[in-house]
Amino acid sequence: MQADSVLLPGREESFSLALPPSLVALRGRALELQRQPQPGLPDLTLIDACSWAAHTEDEDWLLWRARRCAERLKAMPVELESGELVVGKPLFREPTEAERPLLEAAHRTLASVPPFPGGDAGHFHPNYEKLFRLGIGGLLGEIDARRSQSALTDEQRVFYEACRIALEGLSAFCRRVGDECEAMAQRKGERAEPWQNLSAVCRRVATEPPATFRESIELMFLTEIALWFGEDHGLTCPGRMDQTLRRFYAADLAAGRLTRREAFESICCLFIQMNRILWPGSAVAVMVGGRDAEGRDVTNELTYLCLAARQATRLVYPTVGLVWHEGTPDELTDFATRMLATGGGDPAFFNDALIAQGLRDHGVSETDSHNYMNSTCVEIKVCGASNMWVTAPYFNCPKGLLNAMEHVATNGTPEPESFDGLQELVRQDLAGTIRQAAESLDHVWQERATRGCFPLASCLIDDCLQRGRDFDRGGARYNWVENSFVGLANLTDSLLAVKHLVYDRQELSLKELQAVAASNFEGHEDLRQRLLNSLPKYGNDDGEADKLAKEWAEFLVTATESNTVGPHRYVPGFFCWIMHEHLGSDTGATPDGRPAGWPLADGAGAAQGREKCGPTASVLSTTKWSHRPILGGLVHNAKFSKTLLKRDSARKALRDVIETYLRRGGFEMQINVVGKDTLLDAQEHPEQYQDLLVRVAGYSDYFVHLNRNMQDEVIARTEHEL
Numbered sequence: 001m002q003a004d005s006v007l008l009p010g011r012e013e014s015f016s017l018a019l020p021p022s023l024v025a026l027r028g029r030a031l032e033l034q035r036q037p038q039p040g041l042p043d044l045t046l047i048d049a050c051s052w053a054a055h056t057e058d059e060d061w062l063l064w065r066a067r068r069c070a071e072r073l074k075a076m077p078v079e080l081e082s083g084e085l086v087v088g089k090p091l092f093r094e095p096t097e098a099e100r101p102l103l104e105a106a107h108r109t110l111a112s113v114p115p116f117p118g119g120d121a122g123h124f125h126p127n128y129e130k131l132f133r134l135g136i137g138g139l140l141g142e143i144d145a146r147r148s149q150s151a152l153t154d155e156q157r158v159f160y161e162a163c164r165i166a167l168e169g170l171s172a173f174c175r176r177v178g179d180e181c182e183a184m185a186q187r188k189g190e191r192a193e194p195w196q197n198l199s200a201v202c203r204r205v206a207t208e209p210p211a212t213f214r215e216s217i218e219l220m221f222l223t224e225i226a227l228w229f230g231e232d233h234g235l236t237c238p239g240r241m242d243q244t245l246r247r248f249y250a251a252d253l254a255a256g257r258l259t260r261r262e263a264f265e266s267i268c269c270l271f272i273q274m275n276r277i278l279w280p281g282s283a284v285a286v287m288v289g290g291r292d293a294e295g296r297d298v299t300n301e302l303t304y305l306c307l308a309a310r311q312a313t314r315l316v317y318p319t320v321g322l323v324w325h326e327g328t329p330d331e332l333t334d335f336a337t338r339m340l341a342t343g344g345g346d347p348a349f350f351n352d353a354l355i356a357q358g359l360r361d362h363g364v365s366e367t368d369s370h371n372y373m374n375s376t377c378v379e380i381k382v383c384g385a386s387n388m389w390v391t392a393p394y395f396n397c398p399k400g401l402l403n404a405m406e407h408v409a410t411n412g413t414p415e416p417e418s419f420d421g422l423q424e425l426v427r428q429d430l431a432g433t434i435r436q437a438a439e440s441l442d443h444v445w446q447e448r449a450t451r452g453c454f455p456l457a458s459c460l461i462d463d464c465l466q467r468g469r470d471f472d473r474g475g476a477r478y479n480w481v482e483n484s485f486v487g488l489a490n491l492t493d494s495l496l497a498v499k500h501l502v503y504d505r506q507e508l509s510l511k512e513l514q515a516v517a518a519s520n521f522e523g524h525e526d527l528r529q530r531l532l533n534s535l536p537k538y539g540n541d542d543g544e545a546d547k548l549a550k551e552w553a554e555f556l557v558t559a560t561e562s563n564t565v566g567p568h569r570y571v572p573g574f575f576c577w578i579m580h581e582h583l584g585s586d587t588g589a590t591p592d593g594r595p596a597g598w599p600l601a602d603g604a605g606a607a608q609g610r611e612k613c614g615p616t617a618s619v620l621s622t623t624k625w626s627h628r629p630i631l632g633g634l635v636h637n638a639k640f641s642k643t644l645l646k647r648d649s650a651r652k653a654l655r656d657v658i659e660t661y662l663r664r665g666g667f668e669m670q671i672n673v674v675g676k677d678t679l680l681d682a683q684e685h686p687e688q689y690q691d692l693l694v695r696v697a698g699y700s701d702y703f704v705h706l707n708r709n710m711q712d713e714v715i716a717r718t719e720h721e722l
Contacts, residue, residue: 003311003342008260008304009331015260017312022083023268029081030275030315031691034702038279042095042103044229047075049106052113062470066162066455070169073230078177080184080195085214085269087198088177088222089276090229117447120389120481122234123375124227126460127384128244131223132216135209136171139459140164146465156468159458163465166456170226171206177222178202213248213258217266220244221273223460228277231456235284235376238270238318239383242288242302249302260305267309274317281578283319283376283699286310289332290323290352293367297327304335310346311339314691319345319700321374324662325352337655340671343642345695348378348670351627351662355380358628362571364478377698378575378633378668379482385462387476390632391484392441394579397491397556398590398600400430401498405514405591415510419503422510423495431559434483438563438570441481445566448472474567481565482632484573485556486580487600489607492538492549493592497531501591517589520596531593532610539606541617550625553604557629573632574604575698581710599713602697603635604667611718615640615657618718623664634667635698639717642675670695672714679703679715 005014019027051068059067077091095103134142146152147160178199185195201218210216220238227233252258274284288303310320322328322336336347352370359369364382371383379390404425407413416422452472458464464475501507508516521528536545553574560572576583584599592607594600601607604622611618615638622636638657643650654671661669672695682689686704694703694714703711 003338006304006308006311006335006338008301008308009329009335015264015308017308019268019312020083020265023085023265023272026081026083026269026272027313027315030272034275034280034316034705035690039092039094041076041090041092041229042099043075043077043091044072045103045106045110046099047072049109053109060158060162061451062158062162062453062455063165065453066165066169069166069230069456070172073169073173073226074176076173076229078180080180084198084273085266086218086221086273087181087202088173088218088225089273090225114451117444117451119441119444119448119452120392121232121452121454122236123379123381123388123390124233124236124457125239125373125375125381125383125386126223126227126236126457127462128220128223128239129384130462131219131460132210132244132248135205135207136167136174137207138209139465140167140171142465143167143459146468152468159455159468159470160465162453162455162470163459166231167459169230170223170456173226173230174202174206174219174222178206210248213245213252213263214266216245216248217270221270225277227456227460231454233454233457235278235282237285237373237376238274239285239373240287240290240371241267241306242300243292243298246298246300246302250300260301263302264305264309264312267305268313271309271313271318272315275315278317280316280705281701282317283577284317285321285374285376286318287321287323287350287373288347289328291325291327291356291370293370295370297325297329299329299332303332307335307339307347311342311344314344314693316693316700316702320347321350321668322347323352324349324659333655333659337651337658340654340673341651343673343693345670345672345693345700348374348668348695349658349662350374350378350668351666354628354665354667355631358631361628362478362480362568362631368477374633374668377577378635379484379573380631380633382478384460385477387461387471387479389441389481391573391577391579392481393437393483394576394583395430395433395437395483395485395556396583396587396600397430397485397487397552398494398592399487399583399587400426400433401491401494402517402588402590403429405510405517409511409514409518419495419499422498422503426491426495427555427559430556434556434559434570435563437483438560438565441565441570445481449474478568479566480568480571482571482573483560484575484579484632486576486583488549488553488556488574488604489538489601489610490590490592490594491552492545493535493607493610494590494594495548495552496536496545497591497593500535501531513591517591520589521593528593528595531591537592537606537610537612539611539618539621540613541620546621546624549621553625561629571631572629573634574630575633575635576600576602577698578696578710580697581707581713585709597709599709602713602717603637605636605638606718608713608716609718611720615720616660619657619661619664619666619669623661623666627665627667630667633698636661636666636669637672637695637697637717638669638720639672639674639714640720642673642678670698672717676715676719679711683708683711
């Protein structure tokens with residue numbers, strides 16, 4: 001049930017979520033494009049080839065990277081469509097027949113470009129506050145002032161020149177979009193005024209700081225496009241929109257330049273545009289609520305408008321996260337809970353006090369610790385001041401146990417005499433895997449300083465300009481790498497099964513249990529059902545299971561943090577995006593009764609369908625171990641019955657569950673409110689459910705776009721009644 005209006009706190013009249021026909025048409029186009037592969041950007045390949053052909057050995061690598069970015073931004077075609085309130089998306093298209101031989105030649109030219117070393121270059125969050133305060137022209141002025149200092153090294157001089165080139169490319173891109181809008185105005189005749197207004201906005205923000213809400217949201221989008229397609233920072237997020245746009249919104253309302261409806265529709269258009277530039281199965285995020293550097297709650301009317309825009313557009317991007325703390329207004333928590341009841345899966349709830357303290361544990365200042373962002377799913381990075389790689393990599397937790405069992409069964413490793421002896425083999429396997437990953441990532445981190453580098457990003461991340469260093473050469477204020485562990489519940493439940501059957505009851509030897517699992521329980525279905533239904537399971541407030549999960553979570557945290565990547569200790573995470581399905585599809589049967597190929601557990605909570613004691617018991621289990629170090633992100637998924645759509649008492653109970661989780665130190669919680677019958681019908685009649693959204697594991701996706709294995713996994717999750 002999709003609500004057609006909401007009640008904004010402090011206002012008696014309801015606020016309609018109905019979109020004007022122009023945005024309805026744009027939304028329909030975005031939804032249609034999500035059903036088919038998006039064409040590419042052949043123009044970028046051609047631009048890059050020309051840019052690289054002009055490169056000489058005498059040209060500094062930083063200057064080449066800056067020139068490549070600027071040339072993309074000066075020439076990349078843009079697409080304008082009727083009804084757009086925020087403009088500048090690139091023109092995706094198939095190459096023409098005449099271009100195909102040119103593209104083949106371009107690829108041959110580009111084959112000589114030294115390969116990018118790897119590592120995360122996306123999940124980027126620029127310092128919008130500084131950009132809005134100074135504008136592009138002000139940043140260029142800062143660069144000129146710093147370049148004029150006499151004590152600079154040669155590398156710093158080159159760095160500032162590279163930043164100037166890249167930033168002038170951004171300015172040229174803004175002007176060019178303005179020129180395209182003016183050309184559109186000339187074609188529209190009597191309907192020219194909206195395009196003339198957009199042209200003036202784009203041309204102004206090409207040099208000047210934004211002065212209005214429309215200018216600030218336009219500059220935000222143009223900067224995102226420039227970072228995504230000019231410098232390959234995919235997944236750059238709009239971020240904390242209710243804070244960065246707040247002063248413009250308040251000033252425009254007071255001056256009568258803007259209405260709430262107009263601001264709401266601009267936000268909706270921005271959200272729709274994100275679906276035009278992002279590939280299926282990905283994620284991009286907006287975060288609202290929270291506290292400022294003085295600990296004051298920042299909730300304002302834009303907080304509600306961002307949430308309402310998500311509810312009105314009902315597209316897969318962006319997800320909206322709510323930063324919750326003890327001072328979060330009751331009205332906001334109630335608003336968010338009612339929004340969840342409509343079945344869209346948003347907002348997710350993030351624990352502000354816990355995350356801010358976790359950041360401070362890593363040397364982040366008090367002020368910066370409240371200005372963070374879920375990078376796309378739940379990974380945390382400091383806004384506007386960080387070079388943080390996320391999900392590098394995803395680790396398969398139960399694979400460590402399967403490896404240990406296989407070594408015993410086939411490689412001559414003596415069968416451990418005790419359960420702890422077996423656990424030590426698993427610890428050694430996983431610790432070695434983590435160490436190898438850290439060593440590889442550290443090598444990539446060092447290589448990035450030579451064959452990475454991002455001059456445009458360096459203009460928008462503190463303290464690159466202050467230090468005179470590129471983003472990839474230690475310029476950012478905070479630098480680290482985050483990983484993510486998948487299948488903690490499967491590891492826990494599998495170890496418990498081994499403990500009970502092999503070591504406590506001695507019903508099977510370890511080799512015999514390994515053989516049964518390796519056969520995918522063929523001929524042993526009775527045993528598999530016992531494993532699934534007769535032994536303790538993590539996620540049910542069971543002391544034995546939860547104690548073991550806690551021990552393993554703490555081990556994985558310690559094993560991660562004992563390694564260093566780049567200048568900082570390795571940072572752990574516990575979420576999976578889509579990797580629980582990908583890793584599960586390549587993982588044999590596990591001793592918990594999970595069959596081969598089935599997805600691993602979808603977050604840090606129980607495995608699918610194993611929460612037998614209700615949602616409160618589930619959150620009690622997950623919060624028995626500390627989430628404070630888990631800045632790589634942690635997901636607790638929950639699925640509730642459609643009765644939540646109908647009863648105030650059920651929504652009150654849901655709020656109690658969420659707040660219990662957060663008050664006990666839970667990191668993030670996300671909710672699906674969609675019945676099993678609906679999901680089963682969507683499998684049979686996908687054409688009728690094209691915009692049915694579900695929370696997967698840190699992000700949302702269209703249910704009908706998931707593969708069958710993932711759909712079955714979502715259906716298999718325990719559906720709680722309240």
